[in-house]
Amino acid sequence: MFVKVGQQAPDFSMVTTKNLDTLDEVAKLEDYRGKWLILFFYPLDFTFVCPTEIRGFNAKLAEFKQHGAEILGVSVDSVHSHKAWIHTSRDAGGLGGLDYPLASDITKKAARDYGVLIEEEGIALRGLFIIDPEGILRYQVVADLNVGRSVDETLRVLQALQTGGRCPIDWQPGERTI
Numbered sequence: 001m002f003v004k005v006g007q008q009a010p011d012f013s014m015v016t017t018k019n020l021d022t023l024d025e026v027a028k029l030e031d032y033r034g035k036w037l038i039l040f041f042y043p044l045d046f047t048f049v050c051p052t053e054i055r056g057f058n059a060k061l062a063e064f065k066q067h068g069a070e071i072l073g074v075s076v077d078s079v080h081s082h083k084a085w086i087h088t089s090r091d092a093g094g095l096g097g098l099d100y101p102l103a104s105d106i107t108k109k110a111a112r113d114y115g116v117l118i119e120e121e122g123i124a125l126r127g128l129f130i131i132d133p134e135g136i137l138r139y140q141v142v143a144d145l146n147v148g149r150s151v152d153e154t155l156r157v158l159q160a161l162q163t164g165g166r167c168p169i170d171w172q173p174g175e176r177t178i
Helices: 050-059 061-066 079-087 109-113 151-163
Strands: 013-016 025-028 036-041 069-075 102-104 126-131 137-143
Touching: 036 050, 036 151, 050 061, 050 069, 050 151, 061 069, 061 151, 079 102, 126 151, 137 151
Parallel strands: 036 069, 069 102
Antiparallel strands: 013 025, 013 102, 036 126, 126 137
């Protein structure tokens, strides 16, 4: 069974890079109660498209926080791999720093629960989920491995969901809802 929009998001418990010194901070869905959560899965550390997305979310982090949202990136890599990637310079294929945590789904449970695991390859598709402050999944999009997501579109959809209204095609923040 996979998660569906409008239903309770699957719980998760994953070690994160929130504390890069100890690597002992665990993220759980319940930690985000009262906040919006942008939960996104990416295939692997030290790859080509993934850092563009991760850096893109980092560049817009303040805007997401202004709208009461937290960001959590997830892959099947270990938290130690995440740490090494964060500390590696951009010139050397790394992230060169990061202001939100990456989680380790090394057991692949979260990727399975969210329906993005490619079992034969042991990696996740590019799945993005917006979860509301009550833990209800409000939006999901899953893309193939080679196609990066739009951070601006994610922010727009978050704002649309927060209006509580009906947002027509190409709706933009500040516009009327239907």
